[in-house]
Amino acid sequence: MPTTMMSSAVRVRGLMPAVPPALDALAAMLRYQAGQFIYRSADPTEFWYCILSGAARKYAVNPNGSRRIVDFLLPQDLFGIGRDGRHRFGVDVIADGTTIVRYPGRLVERLADSDPCVARQIREAAFESIRRLETRMLMLGLGRARERVGAFLLELAERLGQRRCPGEICLPMSRCDVADYLALAVETVSRVFTQLRFQGVIRLNGLRNIQVCDWDGLEGICSWDTTASVHNCGRAPGMALPFARF
Amino acid sequence: MPTTMMSSAVRVRGLMPAVPPALDALAAMLRYQAGQFIYRSADPTEFWYCILSGAARKYAVNPNGSRRIVDFLLPQDLFGIGRDGRHRFGVDVIADGTTIVRYPGRLVERLADSDPCVARQIREAAFESIRRLETRMLMLGLGRARERVGAFLLELAERLGQRRCPGEICLPMSRCDVADYLALAVETVSRVFTQLRFQGVIRLNGLRNIQVCDWDGLEGICSWDTTASVHNCGRAPGMALPFARF
DNA sequence: CGCGAAGTTGAGAGAGGTCAACTCCGGTGG
DNA sequence: CCACCGGAGTTGACCTCTCTCAACTTCGCG
Secondary structure (H helix, E strand, O other): OOEEEEOOOOOOOOOOOOOOHHHHOOOEEEEEOOOOEEEOOOOEOOEEEEEEEOOEEEEEEOOOOOEEEEEEEOOOOEEOOEOOOEOOOEEEEOOOOEEEEEEEHHHHHHHHHHOHHHHHHHHHHHHHHHHHHHHHHHHHHOOOHHHHHHHHHHHHHHHOOOOOOOOEEEOOOOHHHHHHHHOOOHHHHHHHHHHHHHOOOEEEEOOOEEEEOOHHHHHHHOOOOHHHHHHOOOOOOOOOOOOOEO | OOEEEEOOOOOOOOOOOOOOHHHHOOOEEEEEOOOOEEEOOOOEOOEEEEEEEOOEEEEEEOOOOOEEEEEEEOOOOEEOOEOOOEOOOEEEEOOOOEEEEEEEHHHHHHHHHHOHHHHHHHHHHHHHHHHHHHHHHHHHHOOOHHHHHHHHHHHHHHHOOOOOOOOEEEOOOOHHHHHHHHOOOHHHHHHHHHHHHHOOOEEEEOOOEEEEOOHHHHHHHOOOOHHHHHHOOOOOOOOOOOOOEO
8 A cells, every 4th residue: 555645736757858747647656665566467557657766676476486576676767568458577666665656557648649749758668668678688698697796786886877986886675686686596696795795896884785896897797798788889988878779 | 782672662561550651651671681681789770670571680799709699580570669879789680581671760750750650559569579578588587498498489489470380380590599599508409409309399300490299398398488478467368468568 | 682584605416508529411513 | 423511400528607405694673
């Protein structure tokens, strides 16, 4: 039972650049505690969502009981988008006080038909989602556990806007979540963390706060920088970033 | 140097259901031989493409020289779609006589702004691409080589419309491509194939023609059926398939 | 202080990567 | 027609890495 925070008439900023008022008017803002689910697998795709603050995880559970985390959802991420049907994955919240915006999907679709601007933003969101999936796919293809964990840390820093920043990065997720995300055993993730610590690449303050001491070293670990190929495409730094594409 | 086959005024069928004439008028049809590239990584995203017949592969190459196949492109698949920018991946053709339809991306985008129908079709294409990526991600998360190869065969059969059909499936790609697709060594892929052959799950006629003798066995190999979760979502068979979502 | 959950560490077994040899197949040219 | 060649595919032996299972430690909280 999430808390409704604001009436739908309140402007939601930061969700999409220049959200059209018509779309804005449909929004509802909700607040969740860690462990609450936003929707479950096979639920009807009634609403579209966007994270404002906090973190959530999208996951699948197979008959054997093993779980695979499909995506971590961080601020600005849209999810649950799709046409009428049922969700393939469940989403639940992993950080206390996570706030999300919710839109009635069918109305947004209808709005998209009449407002090209809305349609374009949905396309952008889809392209962004594709970009993330492709990044993740390259990551899963990396052979060694060190590389995957390294790529994960780089991706997280990138998405939190803290790539190459000196400060600490707060991991919103448990080691177990990281393991399910990277298709590794928890123990392996743990071992890699301590290995990176001993090598002076990272420092841990508590369990969740990571400080990257050696960004070059971290990037060197990943035989190929999955995020750089996304954002830079081998072009000179400082140039405009290309949009995601597929 | 692909062969231009038809003037752009010729109607392209099968690409999208009910392609609007305005979009149709922009199309050019091209024919490729195996080994020719359609575009390279870092090329500008000038055109959007759709496979009509044959097969191609989308791939990334890392500094070490190792290659990762991001996607196999089969008939009906759209690719290269995106806003102005540069391609993250290269695409080259793997089957002789592959035919492709090409659209000027910018014009399609502009058309989408004026025609909601075009916009909706682009969204659908994006959702479909996401569906494929998610399927693939679950596949890469599978721990064992047997499971990945099994899931790959099921996915391929599904996409070729030959799931649970008695006939042969023609693999358009080499073992090496399969390996790069599944993030396995070629030798491992080969070993799994022979293992499946000895167990009577599949039969090989030549190198490229596979006949699945035991579909139940094949599905049983995959600890979780990545394609079924896509198309069925645990609902009763025979119901309308949900669209892809994310 | 005590408890449970989360995280870490260790030892062992198993799976896949690597390297090398070999087979199979299609194409080419004598 | 056959020998030769090269590339793709297969098989084998070995080694490395990760998973598994178990014990232990740390953290957070009442």
